[in-house]
Amino acid sequence: MMGLIIGLGLGASEPGLDAYQSAESAYQKFIKNPSQVKYHHNWEKLIAKFDRVAKDYPTCSKADSALFKAGKLWWECSRYSSSRKDKENALIAFGKVVNFYPKSSLADDALLARGEIYLELGDKNLARQEFEKLITQYPSGDCLGKAKTQLKKLGYPSSNAGTTPSAPLRKNDAIALLLQDSGPESESYKNSSLTELIRIRYWSSESYTRVVIDLTQRIEYTSWHLLKPDPSLGTPPRLYTDLKGTILSSEFKAQYPYKDNCYELPIGDGLLKRARAGQYQPEVVRIVLDIDSIQDFEEFALPGGEGAGYRLVIDVYGEKKPEIKIITQPGTTPQPIPAKRPTKPLTIVIDPGHGGGDPGAIGPNKLKEKDISLAVSKALEQKLKKELPEAKIILTRRDDRELSLVERTAKANALEADLFISIHCNATPDHNAYGIETYYLDNTTDRASLKLAARENFVSEQVMSDAGSDINKILADLATNSKVNESIPLAHHIQKAMIDELSKNYSAIKNLGVKKAPFWVLTGATMPCVLVELSFISHPREEKRLSSPVYQEALARGISLGMKRWLKENPSLTGWVAN
Ligand SMILES: [Zn+2]
DSSP, rough: OOGOOOOHHHHHHHHTHHHHHHHHHHHHHHHTTTTHHOOHHHHHHHHHHHHHHHOOOTTTTTTHHHHHHHHHHHHHHHHOOHHHHHHHHHHHHHHHHHHHHHSSTTHHHHHHHHHHHHHHTTTTHHHHHHHHHHHHHOSSSTTTTHHHHHHHHHHHOOGGTTTTTTOOOOOOOSOOOOOOOOOOOOOGGOOOEEEEEEEEEEEEOSSSSEEEESSSSSSOOOOOEOOBBOOOOBBEEEEEEEEEEEEEEEEHHHHSSSETTTEEEEEOSSEEEEEEEEETTTEEEEEEEESSSSSSSEEEEEEEEEEEEEEEEEEEEEOOOOOOOOOOOOOOOOOOOOOOOOOOOEOOOOOOOOOOTTTTBBBBOOOBBHHHHHHHHHHHHHHHHHHSTTSSSESOOSSOOOOOOOHHHHHHHTTTTEEEEEEEEOSSOTTTTOOEEEEOOOOOHHHHHHHHHHHHHHHOOOHOOTTTSSSHHHHHHHHTTTTTHHHHHHHHHHHHHHHHHHHHHHOOOEEEEEEEOOOTTTOOOOOOOEEEEEETSSSHHHHHHHHHHHHHHHHHHHHHHHHHHHHOOOOHTTOOOOO
């Protein structure tokens, strides 16, 4: 929340310092308490506090220390858990120190730590790269001696570091895909502002596949290009993009098998065969998607999340290859394949906001948004299951876990949901503000809506209101595809029913109305969708009410009533007929 208090003016203490201090004092308490240290989730909670400082105050003088601390804590945590994942998280956090704050006095310490972690993971080659990077980039740092000693132990004379020229590049390859791995001696490491490719992930659904490319930081946006199949070479259609100023991170290389000069992620879901990535030039990573079937694709970029500083998203639409081949007999007219619209039950996806290391907003009495959003979502689920017994009701999370925004809508899309509702609690630094509001996705210039969207999306308000920003480009793109026309009446029905239900038993229920905002959790959803702000967790009276199961129940009752009214009005949209 504090990230939103902007423009406090001169004289105020540096923003972010308080958050850092409070994370630090939480740490001091934590390490003295052996019963706390035993549990992994306590580590995660503490690390999230430091992560949050860097996320919310990236320009604060403690941002680098916060990331460094996050790295150290993951590393320390891995000693208790013996988990490889914890060590990898440490690598990512330390990597961010090096990439985001190359001038920080902790950057060389972070490189040293990365090298040592790779040694623990048994990867001498990657460890060597980190030590060499340190020696080349931070020759006057206080870690120089340690890095040299480590290199010597590994059997490499440190004087050779960084002097081997990079391998010559193969050009004009028939497929243009024989990718060169620039290797540990690459010149590219000399430029410390390079972006690193962390990982590639994908989600499959019936009609499209979403591929997410996680990078350490923002890059100049480059579009995807579609290459037609070449029968003479036997190559399938491909989509590719070149990421400038980008290198493959050591984590990335460690994750995927290396084949034919690139790292390969098999997909094989009927739309995409696989994804490949390689160091095409010393500072250019090329990513290729080999395609089975494509009709269209959508691309956009998102700011960080889940350990990444920047994410590129591409949705590839197409028809999955049918399993049965249609054989046309001579003399007969081929029969059109009947449009396959299986009688699918009405599917409603309920998305409890936040979770895990992301508590959402926190009330004056420490009530957490993530807990209330989950409680109301579960109450709503119970109601809908009872009232719409034939419908399929899905929660994006059922327990206290962190879920990315991309994942939330991808889940709903994969299920071909008919309706998506995201449940949140409102908050503002002004403790007098209260009321209930419902949002649908749209572009907006309304300042308060932008502020709220910024909070829910974890970016600064400035980014949200910048007309040329990516989010606005994405919205311009998606506005034509999103189901705004259906979402608006849905939002109105839900809002009205909530207000009516609450007003029966509570005083001072304020109707803040239906609003529009560019929530990322809602972008990318291909069904009507709304976001409900149940009440203000920052308002003492509403915080108290939100914690009560009776109030939660009334909210759930209102939402389900509103949904049913909308469904009744739109039987054709969902194929569902109200009884
Ligand atoms: Zn929220």
